[in-house]
Amino acid sequence: MDDLLLPTAITNFIATTNEADSEHFIAQFTPDAVLDDWGTTYQGVAEIAKWNQTDNIGKQSYFELEDFTQDDAQTWTVQLQVSGQGFNGSSPFRMTLANDLLARVEILPD
Numbered sequence: 001m002d003d004l005l006l007p008t009a010i011t012n013f014i015a016t017t018n019e020a021d022s023e024h025f026i027a028q029f030t031p032d033a034v035l036d037d038w039g040t041t042y043q044g045v046a047e048i049a050k051w052n053q054t055d056n057i058g059k060q061s062y063f064e065l066e067d068f069t070q071d072d073a074q075t076w077t078v079q080l081q082v083s084g085q086g087f088n089g090s091s092p093f094r095m096t097l098a099n100d101l102l103a104r105v106e107i108l109p110d
Helices: 008-018 022-026 044-055
Strands: 029-037 040-043 062-070 075-083 089-098 101-107
Touching: 008 022, 008 062, 008 075, 008 089, 008 101, 022 044, 029 044, 040 044
Parallel strands: 029 101
Antiparallel strands: 029 040, 062 075, 075 089, 089 101
């Protein structure tokens, strides 16, 4: 799969998680970004940073890209295989960009 077709913020979302790089992970989001994890919403980078520590890098998550589609000019759905000490399994992530950063990430039940 050619992930070079994915926007940089999305490939960095995956790479910084896999590298356990919280600083650069948070840098992929707009200041007012929203992350929705199966219905629980985190608003702004401070809350997303907390989610990152409790549910993502803090759980040693590792993402493998399985597939992706471009939904519209700014929105992509990325299917990720997740492993680590938290959720393990495949899940779609709907990601919306603004100014080349993540404005909204929705983690959807598969």
